[in-house]
Amino acid sequence: MIASRRTFPWAVFTFVALMVALSCFLVSAQDAPPSDTPAAEDNAGEQSSSEATYPPPVNLVDQEPVPVLDRIDGAFGWIVGKMAATLFYKVAPEERQYVQENYVLYYVRDEGTDGPFQLAENSKLRKPEDMPDEVTEKEATAWVETGNAIKPASPSVPYRRGDLIRPGEDGKPRVRPVEYVKYIINDSAKYVLIPGKDGEPDSFRPVRKVRAALSTDPADWKSPEEIKQMAEHGELALDSAANGPQTPYLFTEYDGGVPLVVIWLAGGAVFFTVYFGFVNFWGVPHAITVVRGTYDDPNEPGEVTHFQALASALSATVGLGNIAGVTVAVTEGGPGAFFWMMLCGFFGMASKFVECTLGQMYREVKPDGTIQGGPMNYLVNAFEQFGLKPIGIVVSIVFAVMCVLASFGGGNMFQGNQAASQVLKMVQNSDIDQLDKVQQQLKTAAAAKDLEQIPVLQAQRTTLQNRVDGFERQFKIGFGIVMAILVGAVIIGGIKRIGAAASKIVPSMCIIYILACLWIILSNVTEIPSLVAMIFTEAFNPEAVRGGILGVIVLGVRRAAFSNEAGVGSAAIAHSAAKTDEPVREGFVALLEPFIDTIVVCSMTALVILITGAWNDPTLVHTKGFEGVELTSEAFKAQISWFPYVLTVAVVLFAFSTIISWSYYGERCWERLFGARSVMLYKAIFVGAVFLGPIFPLSNVLDFSDFMILSMAFPNIMGAILLAPTVKRALGEYWQKYKAGEFKKFK
DSSP: OOOOOOOOOOOHHHHHHHHHHHHHHHHHSSEEEEEEOOOOOGGOOEEEEGGSSSOOOOOOOEEOOOOOOHHHHHHHHHHHHHHHHTOOOESSOOEEEEBBBBBBEEEEEETTTTTTTEOOGGGGGOOTTTSEEEEEEHHHHHHHHHHOOOOOOOSSSSOOEEEEEETTSSSSSEEEEEEEEEEEEOOEEEEEEEEOOOOOOOEEBBBBBTTTTTTOOOGGBBHHHHHHHHHHHBBBOOOHHOOOOOOTOEEEEEEEEEEEEHHHHHHHHHHHHHHHSHHHHHHHHHHHHHHTTOOOOOTTTSOOOOOHHHHHHHHHHHHHHIIIHHHHHHHHHHHHHHHHOOOOOOOHHHHHHHHHHHHHTOOEEETTTEEOOOOHHHHHHHHHHHTOOHHHHEEEEHHHHHHHHHIIIIIIHHHHHHHHHHHHHTTTTTHHHHHHHHHHHHHHHHHHTOOOOOHHHHHHHHHHHHHHHHHHHHHHHHHHHHHHHHHHHHHHTHHHHHHHHHHHHHHHHHHHHHHHHHHHHHOOOOOHHHHHHHHHHTOOOSSSSSHHHHHHHHHHHHHHHHOTTTTHHHHHHHHTTTOSSSSHHHHHHTTTIIIIIHHHHHHHHHHHHHHGGGGGGGGIISSSSHHHHHHHHHHHHHHHHTTTHHHHHHHHHHHHHHHHHHHHHHHHHHHHHHHHHGGGHHHHHHHHHHHHTTTOOOOOHHHHHHHHHHHTHHHHHHHHHHHHHHHHHHHEEEEEHTTOOSSSOOO
16 A cells, blocks of 8 residues: 555644653753662772761772683673663652661682781771671571672682772772672661651652562661761761761662653553554454454455464463553562553554554565565555655664564563473472571571581582582483474464464463463452452552552553563564454454453453462562562462463464464565575574573673563554554545445355
8 A cells, every 4th residue: 555645634644743752851851860779888088088987898899710601691780771761761750768778708828828807998887886896608608508798609619709809008999809608687767857747757668689679667767866876887878078067878869759660651542542543342242253254255365364463463462461461560560560460451452443544555475475464564564655655765774673672682581491490390399498408507507507417418518519500501401402403393384384383282281271271260269359449449559659650550551561572563474374364354363462461361361470479478478589480380289289381382382383473574684684585594593592592691782672562662652643543544444345245255
């Protein structure tokens, strides 16, 4: 379909301009960029004479060698930080002041020596009476085992290497290479300053571990005088350069607010819902009819059926986000976050309708019958209709680059890594349990200061750990090879083979997962009314989570965006390949995705997490540090002892289906950038990434890829809004034909 020159849609443009202007105004109104992390004590400089009441920190720089993989991953850290600052920039946050407890002691000795570790000079100013002035290696080992000292780089020694920096007589810094032990008294407590109201005094309230909300118990609060005394005793982090010499312990942060990408995704979804008359509500029955194959004409242009297109797109979204994402949302935001997650899923149905209709409307059918479609195509048309084709070409290229990069990380390596980890956990379950048992014995011995038993238990742990690590390395290589072969066998066949595989995998894994959830839900059916009431109550509870009601909303919307990808534009690539000459019909099919993904499947997970109480279990969440898939697995295990094995199979299937679907998204964008002849090169690189995913846990690289997925929303929603009037006209024409019975039925 070739776009003609049209009158500029001022109503649509005004909406976009207002959103951008509002965001820019609120952002510019801030005094400084948000920051949740105070300056590190280790790198702070000496205090000036005007700050004599505050003990100067120990200036010690760690010098342990960084592994090559960590260096590669770290290189992406700066980029990820900048992307996070942009995508999750908090619009209209609330400025607040806080103090960060950083009560630590350093024990040092010259590098290469064997004597005891002596208390560092500046640590003497903050040492409690019950702490020693020196410790032996055995005593330091006991500290490490009890978790009081930071972990060393090597398990065979209790110390790390670094440079202790102190001012020399000539004013130049004097560097002393040392081996050091960092003893932690308390470095996690954070207190937020709450100004008093109605004559009440100011108070510092601790941030709770549960959902980062402030403590409501006055017994936990501290007065400004108590906080100052803590600073004078050296228990708080200090930064005189940033905070001033009078209160170097008082940091500023911006809490709450709405991330820019959430505004863009949610704003676009609400706009499409209203603009198209709540098509996400009244269009569902017709969408189901289409998916059942009622209008499937095998002679229409395209490569896959409506159902296969839906399954292909769903296989990229129904996956770890439904198992892990909703668990993260409920754990971090409480039950109320799930309410907003569902609401976002409902509005996201309209976004999917628009983008997938456009994917069909502006697709290119090549001479060999294959399809090239998606935002890469319609973004050009969105700007071309206003005589701005060069801008449209640039924007489409930017989108294609983002999609290719996203396909290697979040759509590939992350999936394989998580699947391998889950299978490995099941296979090594007995060894891991035994290792945990020895670790607990070590903690007990260390707490009792049994210096003779500690080396014996450490030797047992080392033997077990080496066995676990050795098997893990071999297993992940083998898993990567098998996964790469299976993925390669599917993606070489293109969208037809991907659609055929997805149409079998997606229904199977959804049915298995939903049946297991229903078993638990129906077994606890009497609890459902109270749980539903709690979901609605907590959704509007200002004290449920950090940031109040707005914080709960943001958590729910953010996880929904990760889960169903509505507004990102990826699904439009899969739906553009459907066999139909009615673009609007495919849009109806697409709006079922967020419904199935978020409203149905995510609801199952949320109810199970709430029924079992895993979301609020301090032992699982804080002591053991479980999150995502691990926490979901524990929740199911509490009700069905054998279900973790079923969940492992589901995770592998979810990961596999997501990988093959994202391979198609990346392939189409790669072809748009480099031409059809280079597609096999992309597939080879993609299969290589499948192999590497389980082996290399590069967190920053994967975060970079995830941010690419969210970044795709900016050009995609802009193009969809500019073309919204075109879609609305097409919807009106289609619905008139449908009501008149003009469409031929094949079933």
